[in-house]
Amino acid sequence: MSLKLPQGMTISGAIQPGFDAILTPEALAFVADLHRTFEGRRQELLAARVERTARLDAGERPDFLASTAHIRAGDWKVAPLPEALACRRVEITGPVDAKMVINAFNSGADSYMTDFEDSNAPKWENQIQGQINLAAAIRRTLTLESNGKSYKLNDRIATLQVRPRGWHLDEKHVLVDGQRVSGGIFDFGLFLFHNAKEQIARGAGPFFYLPKMESHLEARLWNDLFVRAQDKLGLPQGTIKATVLIETILAAFEMDEILYELREHSAGLNAGRWDYIFSCIKKFKVDTDFCLAERSKVTMTSPFMRAYALLLLKTCHKRGAPAIGGMSALIPIKNDPEKNAIAMQGIINDKKRDATDGYDGGWVAHPGLVEPAMKEFLAVLGDKPNQWEKQRPDVAVTSAQLLDFQPETPITEAGLRYNINVGIHYLGAWLAGNGCVPIHNLMEDAATAEISRSQVWQWIRSPKGVLDDGRKVTAAMVRPLVAEELAKIKATPAVGEFDRAAQIFEKMSTDEAFAEFLTLPLYEESTF
Ligand SMILES: CC(=O)SCCNC(=O)CCNC(=O)[C@H](O)C(C)(C)COP(=O)(O)OP(=O)(O)OC[C@H]1O[C@@H](n2cnc3c(N)ncnc32)[C@H](O)[C@@H]1OP(=O)(O)O
Ligand SMILES: O=CC(=O)O
Ligand SMILES: [Mg+2]
Numbered sequence: 001m002s003l004k005l006p007q008g009m010t011i012s013g014a015i016q017p018g019f020d021a022i023l024t025p026e027a028l029a030f031v032a033d034l035h036r037t038f039e040g041r042r043q044e045l046l047a048a049r050v051e052r053t054a055r056l057d058a059g060e061r062p063d064f065l066a067s068t069a070h071i072r073a074g075d076w077k078v079a080p081l082p083e084a085l086a087c088r089r090v091e092i093t094g095p096v097d098a099k100m101v102i103n104a105f106n107s108g109a110d111s112y113m114t115d116f117e118d119s120n121a122p123k124w125e126n127q128i129q130g131q132i133n134l135a136a137a138i139r140r141t142l143t144l145e146s147n148g149k150s151y152k153l154n155d156r157i158a159t160l161q162v163r164p165r166g167w168h169l170d171e172k173h174v175l176v177d178g179q180r181v182s183g184g185i186f187d188f189g190l191f192l193f194h195n196a197k198e199q200i201a202r203g204a205g206p207f208f209y210l211p212k213m214e215s216h217l218e219a220r221l222w223n224d225l226f227v228r229a230q231d232k233l234g235l236p237q238g239t240i241k242a243t244v245l246i247e248t249i250l251a252a253f254e255m256d257e258i259l260y261e262l263r264e265h266s267a268g269l270n271a272g273r274w275d276y277i278f279s280c281i282k283k284f285k286v287d288t289d290f291c292l293a294e295r296s297k298v299t300m301t302s303p304f305m306r307a308y309a310l311l312l313l314k315t316c317h318k319r320g321a322p323a324i325g326g327m328s329a330l331i332p333i334k335n336d337p338e339k340n341a342i343a344m345q346g347i348i349n350d351k352k353r354d355a356t357d358g359y360d361g362g363w364v365a366h367p368g369l370v371e372p373a374m375k376e377f378l379a380v381l382g383d384k385p386n387q388w389e390k391q392r393p394d395v396a397v398t399s400a401q402l403l404d405f406q407p408e409t410p411i412t413e414a415g416l417r418y419n420i421n422v423g424i425h426y427l428g429a430w431l432a433g434n435g436c437v438p439i440h441n442l443m444e445d446a447a448t449a450e451i452s453r454s455q456v457w458q459w460i461r462s463p464k465g466v467l468d469d470g471r472k473v474t475a476a477m478v479r480p481l482v483a484e485e486l487a488k489i490k491a492t493p494a495v496g497e498f499d500r501a502a503q504i505f506e507k508m509s510t511d512e513a514f515a516e517f518l519t520l521p522l523y524e525e526s527t528f
Contacts, residue, residue, distance in 0.1 A: 001015045001016075001017070001019070001020060002015070003015055003020060003023050003025075003028075004025045005025070005028060006025060006028050006029040006032045008032065008176055008177045009028055009032050009174065009175065009176050010174075010175045011023070011173055011174050011175075012172075012173045012174075012175075013124035013125075013128070013173035013174070014124065014125075016125065016128075018132055019128045019132075021132065021135075022128055022131045022132055022135070022190055022194065023128070023190075026193070027189070027190055027193040027194060030189055030193045030229075030232060030233075031174070031176075031181060031185065031186055031189040031190060031193075032176045032181075033228075033232065034185050034189050034225060034228065034229065035176045035179070035181045035182065035185055036176065036177070037228060038182075038185065038221060038224070038225055038228075039176075039179060039181075039182065039185075041221050041224075042167055042182055042185075042221065045167060045215070045217060045218050045221060046167065046168060048215070048217070049168075049214055052214070052250070053283070056283050056284065057286050059287075061399075061403065062249065062250055062253050062283075062399070062403075063253060063399045064253050064399060065253070065254065065257070068216070068254070068256075068257045071256055071257050071260045072256045072257075074260075076260065076263065076319070077263075077319050077320035077321075078259055078262075078263045078264075078266040078268075078319050078320055078321045079238055079263060079264050079265075079266070080320075081241060081267060081322070082204070082241065084159050084203060084204035084205070084207075085111075085159070085207065085241060085267050085322070086385045086386060087110050087361075087385035087386060088110050088111045088159075088322060088324060088360055088361040088386070089110050089360070089361040089362075089373075089374055089377035089378070089381065089385075089386075090108075090109040090110055090111075090361060090362065090364055090370050090373045090374045090377065091109055091110065091111040091112065091113055091158075091161070091324060091361055091362070091363050091364070092104045092107045092109040092111075092112050092113070092158065092363070092364050092365075092366075092367065092369075092370060093112070093113040093114075093115055093119065093163075093327065093363055093364075093365065094112075094114070094115060094119060094365075094436070095114075095115050095119045095120040095126070095130075095435055095436055096114050096115065096116060096120060096126065096129070096130025096131075096133055096134065097126070097129070097130070097133070098129075098133045098142060098144045098151070099144055099146055099151060101114060101133045101134065101137055101142065102137070102142060102143075102144060102151040102152065102153060103151070103367055104158065104367070105137060105153055105154070105157040105158050105160075106153060106154045106157060106367075107158065107367040107370050108158075108367075108370045108371065108374070109158045109364065109370045109374075110158060110159065110361065111158050111159045111160075111161055111361070112157075112158035112159070112160055112161070113161045113162070113163055113209050113363070114130070114134060114160060114161070114162050114163070115163045116130060116162070116163060116164050116165055116183075116187040117163045117164070117165050117166065117211050117212075117446070118163075118211070118274075118275070118435070118436075118445040118446040118447045119435050119436035119445040119446070120435040120436070121429075121430045121431075121432075121433050121434055121435035121526075121528075122165065122169065122171075122183060122435075122519075122523065123433045123526070123528035124173050124528060125433075125528070126433065126435075127171070127186070127187065131187075131190050131191060131194070134160070134162070134191065134195065135194050135195055137153060137157075137160075138160065138195050138198055138199060138202070138205075139198060140153055159204050159205075159207070160199075160204070160205055160207065161207040161208060161209050161243065161267075162187070162188075162191050162206075162207070162208050162209065163208070163209035163210075163211060164183070164184040164185075164186075164187035164188040164191070164208065164210075164211075165182075165183030165184045165186075165187055165211070166183075166184060166211045166212035166213075167182065167184060167212070167213070167218060167221070168212065168516065168517055168520065169182070169183035169184065169517075169519065169520075169523070170182060170183055170523075171183045171186040172523065172524075174186060185225070188208065188225070188229075189229070191206070192206055192229055192233065192240070193233065196233060196235055196239070196240075197233075197235075200235070200239065206239065206240055206241075207240075207241050207242070207243075207267060208240065208241070208242040208243070209242065209243050209244075209245060209270065210222055210242050210243070210244045210245065211245050211247065211272070211275070212245065212247060212248060212275060213244060213245075213248065213251050213258065214248045214250045214251055215250060215251065215254055216254045216257035216258045216260070216261050219244060219257075219258040219261040219262050220261045222242065222262065222265075223261050223262050223264070223265060226240045226242070226265050237264065238264045238265060240265050241265055241266070241267040242262060242265050242266065242267055243266075243267040243268050243269065243270050243322070243324060244258050244259075244262065244266070244268075244269050244270070245269075245270045245271075245272035245275070246258075246269050246270070246271060246272065246276070246308070246312055247271075247272030247273075247274070247275035247276045247279065247447070248275065248276065248279040248283075249276065249279045249280045249283050249402070249403075250279070250283065252276075252308050252311065252312075252402055253399070253402070255269060255311065255312060255315040255316075256315055256319070259315065259316070259319045259321055260319075263319075266319075266321055267321070267322060268316050268321035268322030268323060268324060268360075269312050269315070269316050269321065269322075269323060269324070270324040270325070270326060270363070271308065271309050271312050271323075271324070271325055271326040272326050272447070273300060273305065273326040273327070274326070274327070274329070274445075274447035274448045274450075274451065275447040275450065276305070276308065277292070277295075277298055277305070277451050278447060278450035278451045278454055280292070280304065280405065281451065281454045281455060281458055282450075282454055282514070282516075284405070285454070285457070285458050285461070285514055286461070288462065288463055288464075289464075290405055290462070290464075291408055291411075291458065291459070291462045291464035291465060292405060292407070292408065292455070293407040293408055293409050293410055293411060293415075294410060294411050294412060294415025294416070294418070294419070294455070295415065295418070295419060295451050295452060295455060296415065296418070297407055297409075297410065297415075298407070300350065300353065301353075302406060302407060303401065303404040303405075303406045304401070304402060304403065304404050304405050304406070307397045307398075307401035307402050307404065308397075308402060309325075309354075309357065310357065310392065310395045310397055311395070311397040311402070313357055313358050313359055313392060313395070314391075314392040314395045314397070317358060317387075317388055317389070317390055317391055317392065318391065320388060321388075322360045322361070322386060322388065323358065323359050323360055324359065324360060324361050324362060324363070325350075325351070325354035325359045325361065325362030325363065326362065326363055327362075327363040327364065327365055327443070328346060328347055328350040328364075328365075329365070329442040329443045329444070329448055330343040330344075330346045330347050330350075330365075330369075330441075330442065330443075331343070331365055331366045331368075331369070331438055331441065331442065331443050332344075332366060332368040332369070333441045339441065343441065344372055347364070347369050347372050347373060348372055348375075348376060350362070351372070351373045351376035351377065352376045352379075354376075355376050355377045355379065355380035355381070356380060357392075358387055358390040358392060359387075360386040360387055360388065361377060361386070362377070365443040366443070408464060409468065410468045411459060411465065411466065411467055411468065411473070412467060412468050413467055413469070413471075416456065416459070416467070416473060416477075416478075416481065417481055417484075417485060418440070418452075419451075419452035419453070419455050419456050420452075420456060420478065420481050420482055420485045420505065420509075421439075421440075421485040421488065421489065422439050422440070422444055422448070422449060422452045423449060423452040423453045423456065423505045423509075424482065424485055424486055424489055424498060424501045424502045424505045425437070425439050425444070425489050425494060425496065425498070425501075426439065426444050426445075426446075426448075426449035426452070426501075427449070427453075427496075427501035427504055427505055427518070427522065428489070428494075428496025428497050428498035428500070428501035428502075429494070429495070429496040430446070430449075430496075430501075430519075430522055430526075431496065431497040431500060431501060431522065431525070431526055432495060432496045432497050433528060434495070434496070437494075446518065446519055449518060450517070450518050453505060453508055453509060453518055454514070456473075456478060456509040457508065457509050457510075457514055459473035460473055460474060460475055460478065460509065460510065475509075475510040478506070478509055478510060479506060479510070482502050482505060482506045482509075483502070485502075486498060486499070486502040500525075504521065504522065504525065508521070
């Protein structure tokens with residue numbers, strides 16, 4: 001099947017039946033316009049990340065910006081939100097395949113964040129089929145027959161929010177004037193073009209989640225993109241609403257500024273804890289003083305995570321914006337009631353803490369978690385849809401608290417093996433086109449896997465990368481463990497390209513250079 005493409009655009013992805021309904025000449029022309037208008041700025045902002053990294057590597061430490069002190073001190077609020085975004089006690093998230101989409105919409109959650117990002121491997125087919133699924137779901141025509149089960153949408157479904165890819169990712173199958181299009185612009189542009197008017201007519205949307213930003217200038221780029229997109233499509237300015245994930249340590253110092261940049265389009269902030277931990281490791285990876293304990297010991301009650309969560313909450317409510325909690329990686333455990341009860345208690349504790357702090361809602365990974373999470377928010381909110389009015393004058397978070405990276409211990413052989421095992425398993429699944437998998441009874445996606453692989457890299461290099469029995473973590477220690485953990489994974493029924501994944505994992509952990517994102521070399525490597 002061939003497509004009619006706008007001038008200057010080429011598409012190398014296979015055009016399967018039905019893809020032409022999404023890749024229409026008009027929608028592609030809209031994407032090309034956004035690309036031509038904003039690609040220069042995206043590249044400048046990506047270059048600014050590289051410069052900032054060099055300064056951090058040389059010992060600079062982030063702080064609240066002097067140049068934007070007036071914004072932090074100012075008395076302003078974000079624009080009022082539509083009714084459809086007032087109640088977000090439980091938000092379920094998940095990748096864009098048809099079964100997940102239907103199950104998430106029907107899950108009983110208030111909201112559903114559909115994910116072209118952390119939980120989705122950006123295979124060309126996943127991206128376009130995901131757009132097809134969402135367009136059909138919005139029009140209430142999405143159905144599926146699978147494994148003898150019939151899936152269709154309930155009368156009452158969750159409010160949709162869409163997470164496009166972050167600024168660092170390209171869509172390699174689509175070139176405009178010989179340049180790759182930004183993955184985020186591609187996902188956002190196609191979704192908005194096909195669905196904005198339909199969603200407005202139905203009373204909810206278009207709403208987005210924006211990932212992995214590192215500065216308020218990156219938020220300004222999204223805002224400018226929204227303004228142009230609304231103009232081009234004849235949508236009233238301010239129609240688009242977006243929640244920003246604060247999931248980098250640098251963005252934590254610019255929460256007010258990010259809300260301010262997006263104030264006509266803001267739907268608040270979300271505490272994206274997994275990428276946040278990864279970002280801390282990445283940004284301070286060469287600091288010989290910095291070294292976090294093994295993954296399982298770094299939690300929302302660790303000092304730097306607690307400071308970040310409270311600052312996010314306080315900032316949002318001061319600005320009249322929702323504060324949404326992140327996701328525990330715990331998921332229901334089948335066939336083991338005891339372990340399952342412990343996992344459920346973990347979810348309960350997580351949501352209870354967020355709700356009691358003042359958060360308006362939080363994310364869950366699985367439909368089986370909607371009810372327990374909802375119970376904790378209902379216990380605090382009662383009949384109210386949110387607690388935006390809850391201010392936290394008692395909270396005063398300093399730079400030092402945001403940078404108080406405890407705990408540093410323990411690092412055990414089991415923790416090292418765990419990181420290697422999860423890293424290989426996740427990479428293997430991703431290369432096979434699956435961006436979210438259960439591993440050792442936890443949800444693993446691109447963000448959680450980043451922690452695993454970056455810890456191994458850092459422990460090899462940091463003088464503090466020492467096991468609790470006194471052995472220094474080294475490349476020579478890691479290499480045989482890679483082989484052993486690979487063998488364990490291959491002995492399970494798990495599906496993935498594990499041999500290749502183990503090679504990539506070993507190279508990424510032992511190479512001198514640190515790969516900025518796991519998904520960048522993987523995307524180039526992948527056959528999709
Ligand atoms: C760091 C971050 O970015 S967090 C946000 C990104 N991560 C996510 O969104 C996590 C999404 N969650 C998932 O992908 C899955 O829950 C997994 C991979 C963790 C576990 O999946 P599974 O092993 O298939 O779970 P399980 O077998 O218990 O699923 C039971 C049912 O629930 C469905 N289900 C599970 N998770 C979800 C979900 N998030 N949304 C919708 N449906 C879901 C399954 O499709 C299955 O449906 P079926 O009974 O009709 O066949
Ligand atoms: O996207 C969420 C995160 O925790 O990372
Ligand atoms: Mg994330």
